[in-house]
Amino acid sequence: MLRIHFTGEDIRRIVVADRPDPLWDVLLSLHMLQDRAGTLAFGEWRRRTRAADAPSARLLADLARPWGYSPDFLTPGRGDADFDTQLDALLSTPRSRLQADMACLAAEAPLTRWAKALAAGNFGALKQLGEALTAYRRVALEPYQDLIHSQVMADRDRRARTLLSGGTDRLLADLHPSMVWRPPVLEIAVYADQDVHLEGRGLVLVPSFFLRIQPITLMDPSRPPVLVYPLPPRLGWLTPNSNRTAHAPRERVITLLGRTRAAVLEAAAGTGTTTQLAARAGVSLPVISRHTAVLREAGLLVTWREGGMVRHRVTGLGLAVLNGELPA
Structure with missing residues (x-):
């Protein structure tokens, strides 16, 4: 804890x-890109980003593993500067701090040859890191700002x-x-x-x-x-059909399911326990249990037990419904 x-x-x-931090978003989007079991709301974003086949993502994955520690020096900002300013700060990280952070990373898994050079403060490795961060951001983040x-x-x-x-x-x-x-x-x-x-x-x-x-x-x-x-992802934020309006899918889902049940289904897009879904949808636990049962029966939601908790996640059919991919 x-x-x-x-x-x-x-x-x-x-x-x-008042805005996301550019380097935190680079790091966390790399985690999202590698997590194949992650929330379905980012499926289309993953497909587009992977289709770009950016070598930068493969290089950066040596540092931004999907689980566990990621070096602190990768995220020097607090939403207080633009990308170029923060990149300059990152590339100016003292060698002692590079070594300390990379030692923490090495404690979880062996470092690649490039990562070892980075830990030593090698100029070429740092230059390659800056180029990779810039190239990855151009493909994975800039189109969606x-x-x-x-x-x-x-x-x-x-x-x-x-x-x-x-x-x-x-x-x-x-x-x-x-x-x-x-x-x-x-x-x-x-x-x-x-x-x-x-x-x-x-x-x-x-x-x-x-x-x-x-x-x-x-x-x-x-x-x-x-x-x-x-931030809980808004379903339909990125779909293959980009000419849909932002509000039409949601209104159609509310018409189909009712406002509360639509809110529960949307809350399950990020996966969560019964308590978490209740907090996201703004309803009580008895209400959430009743609606998750109905949504599960309809094939829009899947539920499983994990330890002492019950977790829920929207299904592919449920995601299609939330994204407005419904029959006319």
Whole structure:
């Protein structure tokens, strides 16, 4: 579990970034690209990105493995600078920090020859890293910036309303279903056991369109504090038929299923427990259980047990329904 410890000064200095961070999105989209079991909402994006057959993605996969640690130096920003500025900061990482981060990566799996050269601060390896990041971003992210920006701004509006109606306590409590706010500690159920003491430095909350499961932070607690949180993907954000309007599919789904059941099905696009789906759809647990049963019977949802939890995910048929791929 990740535990972030706040002081009164830290609570006063919480900031929600007004845009995604370019290098965090590069890293997290690489994770999404490699995760074949990931949310179906990104199926078309994966298909297009893989079809580009960018050698840069294969090179960067040596650093951005789909699970486990990714070097902190790859994400120096907090949504506060453009790509070129952050890339300059990344390529200026001190050799001692490169070595320390790459040692953490090597502890999980052996490094490739190129990664070893990078860890040593080799100029050629750093130059190749910069070129790969630029080339990958051009293919995987740049074509979709307007779509991503619209989702980020909609989320930022929601956070502002939450802050105005419930203050900082509600902002932190409602940020993600995996988070529990027990003042003055924010607890997040993640794979690693980690404590971050802010000690008056504040915290920047950065939205990411490509983060898959739960909020994450840097492993090194001495670096500027940042918490990246996932935006739930809007189904139909990217479909093969690009001339559909953004709202027509959703209205047709609501007409077909009803507003609550459509919200439950959309909540299952990112996979989640019964409790998580209830939080995303804004309904009670008895209501969510009733609707998931109906959706499962219709073949729009699949449910399975994992440990002590019941998890749900939209099926291919369900995704087609949400994307507006319905008979006339």
